[in-house]
Amino acid sequence: xxxxxxxxxxxxxxxxxxxxxxxxxxQTVTENLVWCxxxxxxxxxxxxxxxxxxxxxxxxxxxxxxxAFEKLSPVMQRLDADQSFGHHAARLAIDRACDLAxxxxxxxxxxxxxxxxxxxxYYSNLAADRKMISLVLSNSFPKxxxxxxxxxxxxxxxxxxxxxRANGQSILVDMSTAAVAGSTxxxxxxxGEQFTESVAIDTNGAxxxxxxxxxxxxxxxxxxxxxxxxxxxxxxxxxxLTGAAMSHQVGSMYKNFERxxxxxxxxxxxxxxxxxxxxxxxxxxxxxxxxxYASGDNQGIRLAGERRWQNYDESLARGVELEDKTHTAxxxxxxxxxxxxxxx
Numbered sequence: 051x052x053x054x055x056x057x058x059x060x061x062x063x064x065x066x067x068x069x070x071x072x073x074x075x076x077q078t079v080t081e082n083l084v085w086c087x088x089x090x091x092x093x094x095x096x097x098x099x100x101x102x103x104x105x106x107x108x109x110x111x112x113x114x115x116x117x118a119f120e121k122l123s124p125v126m127q128r129l130d131a132d133q134s135f136g137h138h139a140a141r142l143a144i145d146r147a148c149d150l151a152x153x154x155x156x157x158x159x160x161x162x163x164x165x166x167x168x169x170x171x172y173y174s175n176l177a178a179d180r181k182m183i184s185l186v187l188s189n190s191f192p193k194x195x196x197x198x199x200x201x202x203x204x205x206x207x208x209x210x211x212x213x214x215r216a217n218g219q220s221i222l223v224d225m226s227t228a229a230v231a232g233s234t235x236x237x238x239x240x241x242g243e244q245f246t247e248s249v250a251i252d253t254n255g256a257x258x259x260x261x262x263x264x265x266x267x268x269x270x271x272x273x274x275x276x277x278x279x280x281x282x283x284x285x286x287x288x289x290x291l292t293g294a295a296m297s298h299q300v301g302s303m304y305k306n307f308e309r310x311x312x313x314x315x316x317x318x319x320x321x322x323x324x325x326x327x328x329x330x331x332x333x334x335x336x337x338x339x340x341x342x343y344a345s346g347d348n349q350g351i352r353l354a355g356e357r358r359w360q361n362y363d364e365s366l367a368r369g370v371e372l373e374d375k376t377h378t379a380x381x382x383x384x385x386x387x388x389x390x391x392x393x394x
Contacts, residue, residue, distance in 0.1 A: 051377055052369030057392040059084050061380065062096050068387035069103045072114035075138045082137045086169050087372065088365040089358035093233035094169040097376040099383060101303060102135070108307040111135055111165055117142055125154045128292060129161045133310040136167030136188070140315055144173040147319040148180045155324040160292030161315035166190070166303050170210025171224035171358070177319050178212045178220030181328050185318040186210040189289040191302040191311070194228045195268045197275045200255055202268050204297060206232050207284035212355070214322070215339075216332035222355030227281035228269040235264050240375070289314035 053061075059080055066076035079102070087095030105111040115134035119127050127146060131139035143159040150157025167173075170186040177184035190205030208231075210224040226232075229249040238245065238261035248257035250267040258267045271278035289296045294314025301311040322331045343351050365371070372380075384391045 051374070052365075052371050053393050055084065055088065055365065055370055058087070058096065058370050058372075061384070061391040061393065062099065064389055064391075065099060065380065065383045065387060066103075068389055069106055069383075070113055071106060071135075075113060075115070075135050078138045078141045079135050082141070082168055082172050084370070085172055085175075087370050088362050089171075090361035090365075090371070091169050091171070091358070092371075092373065092376070093231075093237055095376075096380060097373070098168070100379050103383070104307065105165070105303070110301070110307055110310050112310075119146060119159075125150050125156050126158045126160075129159055131161055131164035133163055133165065136165040136311070136313055136315070139164040140167040140173055140186075140188075140317070141176070143315060143317045144176050144184070144186070144319070147184070147317040148177055148182050151182055151319040151321040152180075155321050157317075157319045159317045160288070160294075161317075162289075162292045162294040162312075163310065164294070164313045164315060165311040166313060167315055169224055170208045171212065171222040171355070173317065174210050174212025174222055174224070175220050178214040178222075180319075181214050181322055183213045183320040183322060184211060185316070186212075187284045187288045187316040189285050189294065189296070189300060189314050190232075191300045191305075192298055193232060193269045194271050194278070194281060195251065197271065197278055200251065200253060200268065204278070204281045204285055205300065206269065207281040207288075209280055209284055213335065214328075214332075215335055216329075219359040220355060221335070221353060222358060225272070227272055227277050227284060229272050229277070230264075230269065232269075235261050235269075239265060284316075288316040292316065 063076050063080040083096045106113055112133040115132040117129055117131050117134055119129050121127055129143050139161050143161050147157035147159040167188050173186045174184045189207050192202035192205055194204050196203045206226040206228040209227055213221045245259045250258040250264040250269050252267050258264050292314045295312035301309055322328055339353050
């Protein structure tokens, strides 16, 4: 089914508020989830509400929380997220990184004591809206083996960056540093689909193609040692440097309800105007884009993020698409809290 964006926003936020989430976090989390649904990142959209609210009920996500910034230098700050929603902490952090970049040309914010933060592209797009280039990193619960290893050493550790374009449809790269994201494994399992290439190993190192078995196995790094190297970069910047939990110290969203995830995040914002006028940057980006388009037959080539913006425009025009299972889950939550959803 498809829903009006504003109705989906009101419905999701009303559920968060009814579950005891404070208004500030309910606002930032809803903005994040609805955007993800609009760009068809549904595995990071409102379908996450049930599991997130389980953590709210367990007080492993604090509501309200009191995130606090610590100044490290004129261009660097650390945010103690106080066990808030990772989505909320990350929004505060990218906004502050952009503020620092406006003042000094570059801004860096590291986050500790946080939780799962969703899709990194969301935060890179916020920076792009402010005419910034950004790098967005987060560590996660270990699921990925080191090259040659048999058990998990690091998380899927997402790596995202973005840059603005004159048309407002920013370049967005957002990828798991594992062979596949954990959310994609769950999606495959729900749909009963098999992986065509192995993305995981069992305890003996045998390759796995069945997503149900992948869930109990260990993911492989993307592109072997190269992907694991990027995952290590993510872990060092987002966790080792910030003071956040590392590797097996990180709590699982789906298994740990006794404590916060204690995830770490890292945000870098660069003010383009310190390098050149923004109009000149836009021109140079389009020259680069044209070179990429010209490398194919003009049908199969897309610039990173373009498919997301096509989905976004379609969501604006036709409504935000929700899977039946997600709508059923939202309806159940609304009933639990005595709410009537706007589209009902």
